[in-house]
Amino acid sequence: MARARKQVTRSFSACWTCRRRRVKCNGVGPPCTPCRKHKVECEGYGIELVWVDPKTGTYPPFCRRSMDFEHTWRGQPVLNEKRLQRLIDEVDDIDAASLEPSPSFSPFTAFSACPSDIRAEADDPTTDKSSSSMSSGAMESRPSTPPPARSSCSPLSEDFNFVARSLTPTIIDRLSASRDETMIFHHYVTWVAPLMIPVDGAQNPWKSVYPSTALRDSSAASRALYHAILAQSAFNMANLHKDNRASSRRKESVALRHYGASLRELSQSLNIAREEEYDACAATLYTLMISEGNARGSVAWRNHFDGVGGFVTHFVRQKPWNRSAQSWVISQSLALSFEISQTGNTKAHGRSPITDILLDGVASRENFGYTIGASCDVLRTISSIRLLAERLALGDVPDDLGILIQTYLAELSPRNHSSIDVDLDIPDRDLFLESLSEMKLLGFLDSLHLRLFRTAALIYLHQAVLRVPPRGVRNLVRSVLTDAMTFMQRRGGSISLWPVFIAATEATEKEDQAIVEQWLAISSQIGMRNRLIAGEIIHHIWLERTQEAIARGLSSDLIIKDWKAVQQRLGVDLLLL
Incomplete structure (x- = not known):
């Protein structure tokens, strides 16, 4: 007679270390009692999400934590029945071939954008605007980590859509080549970018200008910005996973790798310093500064401002910030950041090329300061x-x-x-x-x-x-x-x-x-x-x-x-x- 198999009750509240060791966890801590007793690092109970293989539906073991419905979707816009049914109908009509990367798909998120659907809904007087609001609500309603990625439509500016449509499949393939990089880039556009501006909307340059400039071509300047964006996003993810030290360290390691790659590409680009690469170089300097001071909390962020002064001086005659709206918005971010950050400088700094040249050059427009929420x-x-x-x-x-x-x-x-x-x-x-x-x-x-x-x-x-x-x-x-x-x-x-x-x-x-x-x-x-x-x-x-x-x-x-x-x-x- 076969011995009856012992029934095991599995728990989803154990720490990551105990789950990997397949031992019972008391759920206290971190550190929990078993980890403390055996003198091993307790990796905590933070949520870890990984990408699921679209073909097999599988994912690495011990890498995905369950999250209840309330926490998963808390703070996200509620779709009314009309919009929800429209999305379901569209999914039913999509075949596998249509999911291949193409210029019509937005390269700035991991999923397709549907601007026409948004405009149609906005023009429909029967649509319940309150139930589909994109307002993020109070931060208390947001989970401590970004919600699981899911297919959705997002309102995008016309300039953003134009750039997305004009990108070649080769550039989109560059972004799609690495699943990890795609996830990090998606996190940047959907989580980091909205936090970079007080009132998020179609004019948010971190959801349009910065990503499009990073993916514009294969130049060293664009590659520098691309890696800088990934570094800023990965640093943010590391901070969000701070309760799980192992996960946080992995994200920070990824961020440092992209940070170094950005510096190498930027150094190569600055040696040439061509006017057509002004946007990408200026945006990279700004992003690296933000990564140092905002994401890492390092004091080294002022070093990037030292480089900005010389960089701006190099373009005094050309004044590229007057060339296009994209150049202006990137330049005004540099000018704003310098003036605000200098209020905390313990050393007398006085005027600089950024104040004398850049601030005076970009402050004439009426909407100057909108990205920081000041006039x-x-x-x-x-x-x-x-x-x-x-x-x-x-x-x-x-x-x-x-x-x-x-x-x-x-x-x-x-x-x-x-x-x-x-x-x-x-x-x-x-x-x-x-x-x-x-x-x-x-x-x-x-x-x-x-x-x-x-x-x-x-x-x-x-x-x-x-x-x-x-x-x-x-x-x-x-x-x-x-x-x-x-x-x-x-x-x-x-x-x-x-x-x-x-x-x-x-x-x-x-x-x-x-x-x-x-x-x-x-x-x-x-x-x-x-x-x-x-x-x-x-x-x-x-x-x-x-x-x-x-x-x-x-x-x-x-x-x-x-x-x-x-x-x-x-x-x-x-x-x-």
Whole structure:
């Protein structure tokens, strides 16, 4: 008589190490009890997703964790019945041959784009716009890792679609040659790119201009940008998988490999420095800078700005940023990043080729600053305040100091706040926003972000020039943090770092600090390490201010703390983007 086979109850809550060792895990930790007992590394319980072979339906063992329905689709747009049925009908009509790469398929995501379907739906008055909103919602509703990849249609700009259609099959094949690279590139467009701009939409250059420039041709400059994009995306994935150290290290290793490849290609391209490769080189320098400061949290990101100055100077006569809309949007990203990041520089920097040449060259357009969510006049004022603060720090006091300060106060006055058809200070804001259509909501949020940037610039003026203690800017701090929380509840964690950080460093009220903690909790889940560094600096400022207030017998809101000095003591250099 055959011995009855022992029944084994399998669990999906075990850590990765115990699953590979095929031992029982108590689900505590990491580290769990069995891993701690046997002195092995506990790889934790983080979610790991891999690509399934489309032909066999198989995937490597122990590489895919189950995720319940609620967490898988949380924060994703809900499709109404009409659109869902249309997508099902289209899938039924697709044969295997039509799934081969072709110029009509968007090369910027792992799946096909259906702009015609989106436009048809947008023009259909019977479509329920609220149920198919592309708004990401509050960051609390997003999973800590991106949801599993799935076929979907995304609204794309006309320029984006034109570039996608014009790419040759050879270039698309280059992207499709590696499944891992395709996945990383897809993560960049669908997760990283929307976080790079406060209000995501058709004008988001990180979903169109940067990918299309990277895939434009096989030149060294385009290859450099391609690898830089993959590096930024892989670093972000490593940060999202930080709870699983083994997975995080693998992603970081991939990122470093592409980072090195980008530097090699960029070095080759800069030796030639042709005008037609300006876009790709400038975009690569920006992306590498973001990868260092935003994704890795490294202090080396300023080295790339040193290279940008010389690079911009080389093109003074040609002024390629005036050549096309793509050149302009890449150039304005460099100019914006430089001016904002220099506010955190502990050393006097003064004017540079980026300020003298690039900023003046690209700031004339009306929509300058849209990628960071600030207006042109506010950004110019922030730059002027920084230069004035550096002069004062060196003992150079201008004769017209009072007039300059009055000019800044007038430029940043609330009467200059951009507005729309509705009042930004409406009493029941949450209830009001629920009643707005998607288009009006985006307009409201655009104006809200412009205002919080302007208000933060006022705080910066009081910090850097007037040396006013937190008590003097209490109302301004409350305004920025309240606007920021409203924005994040509607659009997630893509809010610009600079205005919220500037306000947070002056927060002394318990209520204001609670809002800052909410912001930090949300921002820590999007895979951007500079948000974690920002939190570290803010908490040290609060601690030092409290300790000094106790020692001097004063209220904490009378203690002035220079956040740049605190940053220097911590040995970090925060990229404020």
